Amino acid sequence: MMQIHPAGRLQLAVLASGRGSNFDAIYSATQDGRLDAEIKVLISDKPQALALQKARQRKIPAYFVDPGAFVDRSAYEKELVERLHQHQVEVVALAGYMRLVGEVMLKEYPRRIVNIHPALLPAFTGLHAQRQALEYGVKYSGCTVHLVDDGMDTGPIIMQKVVPVYDDDNEESLTARILEQEHQIYWQSLQLMAEGKLHIEGHRILVR
Numbered sequence: 001m002m003q004i005h006p007a008g009r010l011q012l013a014v015l016a017s018g019r020g021s022n023f024d025a026i027y028s029a030t031q032d033g034r035l036d037a038e039i040k041v042l043i044s045d046k047p048q049a050l051a052l053q054k055a056r057q058r059k060i061p062a063y064f065v066d067p068g069a070f071v072d073r074s075a076y077e078k079e080l081v082e083r084l085h086q087h088q089v090e091v092v093a094l095a096g097y098m099r100l101v102g103e104v105m106l107k108e109y110p111r112r113i114v115n116i117h118p119a120l121l122p123a124f125t126g127l128h129a130q131r132q133a134l135e136y137g138v139k140y141s142g143c144t145v146h147l148v149d150d151g152m153d154t155g156p157i158i159m160q161k162v163v164p165v166y167d168d169d170n171e172e173s174l175t176a177r178i179l180e181q182e183h184q185i186y187w188q189s190l191q192l193m194a195e196g197k198l199h200i201e202g203h204r205i206l207v208r
């Protein structure tokens with residue numbers, strides 16, 4: 001059994017492509033002492049991401065790094081890694097970051113990249129997870145915080161939260177119900193990491 005992170009303040013980066021409500025939730029948890037972490041940098045692959053603006057307002061270093069400006073994913077990720085190093089980042093939280101993470105990032109941050117997915121994995125991976133859940137007709141869905149590995153939404157699970165799916169739900173209402181829980185389990189998962197409590201055994205994460 002291997003500890004994922006020793007007890008101590010997380011030196012965190014957030015990667016986000018969009019509005020950044022999970023970034024908000026993580027940030028507030030660091031501000032009021034629920035989460036022992038410092039957000040050192042925010043990086044986005046989208047110049048218009050609201051998350052970038054929010055980071056700048058909070059005086060957190062924020063960069064748009066254009067994936068289109070690099071020959072391939074490895075070159076793009078080398079640039080990301082360089083910026084993460086510049087800011088002494090030890091753990092990377094993907095928060096609505098709409099790209100697959102490649103081998104350059106994974107090699108640099110093994111078991112140190114965390115993602116949140118709006119479904120109960122391993123069900124409904126990839127895009128539009130809430131729509132997939134509705135169309136399938138599940139009676140419960142939820143969200144998952146997991147470590148990132150080389151698959152799509154396949155890494156070891158840190159925490160999940162279940163929400164009911166009602167007959168009169170639409171994509172919007174289900175998304176909102178799930179999002180409320182995302183905003184809880186993301187900082188809680190990171191705090192377990194900061195407390196040195198997360199251990200990994202095979203594909204299982206155990207809290208000790």
Ligand code: GRF
Binds near residue numbers: 018117179
């Ligand atoms: C969330 O639903 C998250 O689970 C998914 O993308 C969405 C991001 O929302 N990966 P936000 O940008 O954090 O508001």
